[in-house]
Amino acid sequence: MINELSALEVRNKINAGEVTAVAAAQASLSAIAQRDGQLHAYNAVFADRALQRASAIDQARAAGKPLGLLAGVPIAIKDNLCTTFGATTCSSKMLKNFHSPYDATVVKKLEEAGAVILGKTNLDEFAMGSSTENSAFGPSHNPWNTTCVPGGSSGGSAAATAARMCAASLGSDTGGSIRQPASLCGIVGLKPTYGLVSRYGLVAFASSLDQIGPMTRCVEDAALLLQVIAGHDPLDSTSWPQPVPDYLSDLDKPLEGVRIGLPAEFSGEGIEPEVSGAIAKAVDFYRSQGATVVDVHLPHTKYGIAAYYVIAPAEASSNLSRYDGVHYGHRTAKPENLFDLYAASRAEGFGPEVQRRIMLGTYALSSGYYDAYYLRALRVRQLIKRDFDQAFEKCDFIACPTSPTVAFELGAKSGDPLQMYLCDVFTVTCNIAGIPGMNIPCGFSNSGLPIGLQILGPTFSEQRMLRLARMYEKHHDWHTRKPKGFTNS
Amino acid sequence: MSTTSAVEPQYKVLIGMEIHVQLATKSKMFTGAANGFGGEPNSQVDPVILGLPGVLPVINKRAVEMAMMVGLALNCQIAAQTKWDRKSYYYPDLPKNYQISQYDQPLCGPGAIELPLPDGSSKTIRIRRAHLEEDAGKLMHEAGMTESLVDLNRAGTPLLEIVTEPDLHSPEEARLFGEELRRICRYLAVSHGIMQQGHMRFEPNINLHIYHHGKTIKTAITEVKNLNSFRSVERACSYEIQRQFGEFLAHPEDAPSKVKSTRGWDDDKGMTLLQREKEEAHDYRYFPDPDLVPLHVAPQWVNDLRAGVVELPIARRKRYQENFGMSAKEAFSLTEERDVADLFDRAAALGAPARRLTNLFLGPAAKIANEAASAEAATVLISDLPVTAQQYAKLAELIESGGISATSAVPIFEYLVKHVDADPAQAAQELGLVQVRDQNQTEAWVMQALTANPQAISDFKNNPKKKQASLGFLRGAVMKASQGKADPKLVGEILEAKLNAAAAQDS
Numbered sequence: 001m002i003n004e005l006s007a008l009e010v011r012n013k014i015n016a017g018e019v020t021a022v023a024a025a026q027a028s029l030s031a032i033a034q035r036d037g038q039l040h041a042y043n044a045v046f047a048d049r050a051l052q053r054a055s056a057i058d059q060a061r062a063a064g065k066p067l068g069l070l071a072g073v074p075i076a077i078k079d080n081l082c083t084t085f086g087a088t089t090c091s092s093k094m095l096k097n098f099h100s101p102y103d104a105t106v107v108k109k110l111e112e113a114g115a116v117i118l119g120k121t122n123l124d125e126f127a128m129g130s131s132t133e134n135s136a137f138g139p140s141h142n143p144w145n146t147t148c149v150p151g152g153s154s155g156g157s158a159a160a161t162a163a164r165m166c167a168a169s170l171g172s173d174t175g176g177s178i179r180q181p182a183s184l185c186g187i188v189g190l191k192p193t194y195g196l197v198s199r200y201g202l203v204a205f206a207s208s209l210d211q212i213g214p215m216t217r218c219v220e221d222a223a224l225l226l227q228v229i230a231g232h233d234p235l236d237s238t239s240w241p242q243p244v245p246d247y248l249s250d251l252d253k254p255l256e257g258v259r260i261g262l263p264a265e266f267s268g269e270g271i272e273p274e275v276s277g278a279i280a281k282a283v284d285f286y287r288s289q290g291a292t293v294v295d296v297h298l299p300h301t302k303y304g305i306a307a308y309y310v311i312a313p314a315e316a317s318s319n320l321s322r323y324d325g326v327h328y329g330h331r332t333a334k335p336e337n338l339f340d341l342y343a344a345s346r347a348e349g350f351g352p353e354v355q356r357r358i359m360l361g362t363y364a365l366s367s368g369y370y371d372a373y374y375l376r377a378l379r380v381r382q383l384i385k386r387d388f389d390q391a392f393e394k395c396d397f398i399a400c401p402t403s404p405t406v407a408f409e410l411g412a413k414s415g416d417p418l419q420m421y422l423c424d425v426f427t428v429t430c431n432i433a434g435i436p437g438m439n440i441p442c443g444f445s446n447s448g449l450p451i452g453l454q455i456l457g458p459t460f461s462e463q464r465m466l467r468l469a470r471m472y473e474k475h476h477d478w479h480t481r482k483p484k485g486f487t488n489s
Numbered sequence: 490m491s492t493t494s495a496v497e498p499q500y501k502v503l504i505g506m507e508i509h510v511q512l513a514t515k516s517k518m519f520t521g522a523a524n525g526f527g528g529e530p531n532s533q534v535d536p537v538i539l540g541l542p543g544v545l546p547v548i549n550k551r552a553v554e555m556a557m558m559v560g561l562a563l564n565c566q567i568a569a570q571t572k573w574d575r576k577s578y579y580y581p582d583l584p585k586n587y588q589i590s591q592y593d594q595p596l597c598g599p600g601a602i603e604l605p606l607p608d609g610s611s612k613t614i615r616i617r618r619a620h621l622e623e624d625a626g627k628l629m630h631e632a633g634m635t636e637s638l639v640d641l642n643r644a645g646t647p648l649l650e651i652v653t654e655p656d657l658h659s660p661e662e663a664r665l666f667g668e669e670l671r672r673i674c675r676y677l678a679v680s681h682g683i684m685q686q687g688h689m690r691f692e693p694n695i696n697l698h699i700y701h702h703g704k705t706i707k708t709a710i711t712e713v714k715n716l717n718s719f720r721s722v723e724r725a726c727s728y729e730i731q732r733q734f735g736e737f738l739a740h741p742e743d744a745p746s747k748v749k750s751t752r753g754w755d756d757d758k759g760m761t762l763l764q765r766e767k768e769e770a771h772d773y774r775y776f777p778d779p780d781l782v783p784l785h786v787a788p789q790w791v792n793d794l795r796a797g798v799v800e801l802p803i804a805r806r807k808r809y810q811e812n813f814g815m816s817a818k819e820a821f822s823l824t825e826e827r828d829v830a831d832l833f834d835r836a837a838a839l840g841a842p843a844r845r846l847t848n849l850f851l852g853p854a855a856k857i858a859n860e861a862a863s864a865e866a867a868t869v870l871i872s873d874l875p876v877t878a879q880q881y882a883k884l885a886e887l888i889e890s891g892g893i894s895a896t897s898a899v900p901i902f903e904y905l906v907k908h909v910d911a912d913p914a915q916a917a918q919e920l921g922l923v924q925v926r927d928q929n930q931t932e933a934w935v936m937q938a939l940t941a942n943p944q945a946i947s948d949f950k951n952n953p954k955k956k957q958a959s960l961g962f963l964r965g966a967v968m969k970a971s972q973g974k975a976d977p978k979l980v981g982e983i984l985e986a987k988l989n990a991a992a993a994q995d996s
Contacts, residue, residue, distance in 0.1 A: 080543075081543075082541075082542060082543040088542065088543075090542070095542065098542065100536075100541065100542070100543070101536060101541070102536050102541075104543060199543075199545060200543065200544070200545050201543040201544075202543055203542040203543045204542075204543065204780075206779075207779035207780050208779035234547065235545060235547060236545050236547075237545065237546070237547050237548065237780060237781050237782055238545075238779075238780065238781075238782060314776065315779055318575050318577060318587055318774075318776070321577060321579070321585065321586035321587060322540045322542075322584060322585045322586055324579065324581075324586055326581045326639070327539065327540065327581075327584055327639070328539075328541070338581070342579055362774070365577075365774040365776050366772055366774060367772045367774070370774075370776070374776060
């Protein structure tokens, strides 16, 4: 089935004339029609538009025109990326009817490369959460077990990709929001170095932590998508003004003499034994391939969650202050005065987790508390960065679990914010340090749920990181397994 | 120091100014949307100005350069590194509900200027800082409407906020400082300085040091918000001084417990009104804007800009007085507008005599420009007239060399305005104003004037009090008889000789 092909395979078949872009789009659209009722991965599907664009690709090919890197590849994008087509909701009542007059830079780049955008995927409201249960439009479900969460916040993209309802997708990652759902859904997810991918048009959650990245079924596809979306953008002052390396050409070349660091701080209590077991096996594999495995220390890891839940809400409280009912977005029906317009619109428009984080952040930035919370968190941020700098003097990459657990049942943690925050315990420090991190599938639990290996590397090490991931993927078939009930046979 | 009666204590006035200058960049502070005044409401906007989800700010380099130029003109230290902070408050004219500003690392650090005072002295006014930020939009409350309308055309306009130390000691000094700053900004072409369009807005911080029973009592500082004319700056300061002093006299014991307050100015009533006291001040929750990276200012960049900082009005006035022998008033008039002063300098550089040039500028040129301005109900500067530096220089030379009389300069200048590129000498020919220095012809004009004015001759001879006046009158009569063509010097010589001869004959 075309919808089960990787993005690269689809692209190559379309290029070769073996498959049409329209057929590829149709295959994904019919998978969506069959499965998304159960999974609710998508907030919106643009079937007509997708077919039109696919048809345009086919015509371009027939006319002998050059095709882009993603010509005809059906892609899903997270619903916090601004598009001129459809709404950009952030899975929030606040932006339920918000239609952007502009396209995010990554959306432009995808479409310029010939990608066919199928629809926009569900997320925790404003990307705040680790289960997609915070969506104002209802949770997404894990394709491997629909009673479980797909992770979050990019849970919709992860579920859509795992369930073959798209060839690949984009997510955004502020504290683990690409890698954790990728882990829970058994796919590849890459959070690039801060500044590698333009944030212009990504609805901001925490500006100094947010990055957009690929969520794919294989490492090659992650490289392919990253190739398209990476690069300097004059509209984003924090984007890195450097040329994009070629992520694909040497991808199959194994890294020789690579040193893999195992941080003691990323093991131990709270990690499910099946998870630690799978990670240990993956590390053994690398050892068998000639890698040196070294112990490293990231002593400030234990402050990561605390620092993250000061910095991210502080920035969020400011970034989300624009949703006030005045200019656009949800407005309360009958405000009594200006204050009431603000207060009621925001109370009605934002869900409880978003409100919680706005309050946390506002508090942390308030006069008299700023030094004790925000400034202290920034100091921890420096220490965490230094931890990584020192660790990467001893090793080339760090291997650890992405998530301490496999996917959990819906509702299991939604009543306990602290438990939910701990889902990010292995992912947040990567954002805090601005380094790249990725998840690759490395096994399954006895209950049949995917386990993910997280690889962390120094800034702008994506090229080698992808090669390291590919080394593993070549010798394992986890990524080829399909969720039961969602195979086409 | 000021005192009105023996029983009233003396006091000293302290005024520090915060001035917002809108920078005349092509685009806005953090996006490419046009930076222009007016237009249909919400026509000069883009997604960044509207604060739509997902947008990001990008620094306008030209705005930074303009800010640095003003900083250099005010002798400020330019920061090697500066950063951007978010200042949070909710208001419908602020689409993001935070303003991008600079909190603790302003672009321009301490500086100072020498402010010339009307008595010829000057005073050092220290500048505390100057930083960049973005302007807010405007709310419009229309009569009969229960809702307000928001116009975001002004939102995102680059604003330079300049803060002085409290070195201004009278309402007049506050006004003079504002006027001087406006001139500086106009000279640097960073602002058009059109007050009616809000290009500059002033917020004086005022308090008094009152000497009372051997102690110095400081009144609480009041900040008067958003004054947009020099007159209102002066009036609001005067009002505040009287109000604070009156309040002190009424309740001297309350003074130490008063807190800083913000007041608004009612121009119609001529009074300030309390807006808020500091206890209820906003918590702006400043923090570094994560969407913008800190700006490193290379020394070379500053040096390049320094080279572009033109000679400023204060220095120019001094030079005009010292080099061209102008009076303070003349120098002030000629340097008010940079284009006029530049034109003057170009003409002077051609070797034209400065005195003649000064008289030409402040005489016929100013007159015609003023007439044109009132006819067109618009600003017309001397530099807007179609008369070139070369023409000014030639005309001044003609007067200097006696080729034409000074009085003939007016019609010749008018001719030059009407006939673009005309040669002043040819114009003099055309108008028949070439000075005649023929002895016989001049004598004939003198005789014509004397014959027509026997009373003046009599006054000259018999009334010592009227001697000079009658001489002046007769000189004018000769010039008139010659239709302005006579050489005044020669006229004077012949006239005096004739009169003295007549007087000698009588005695």
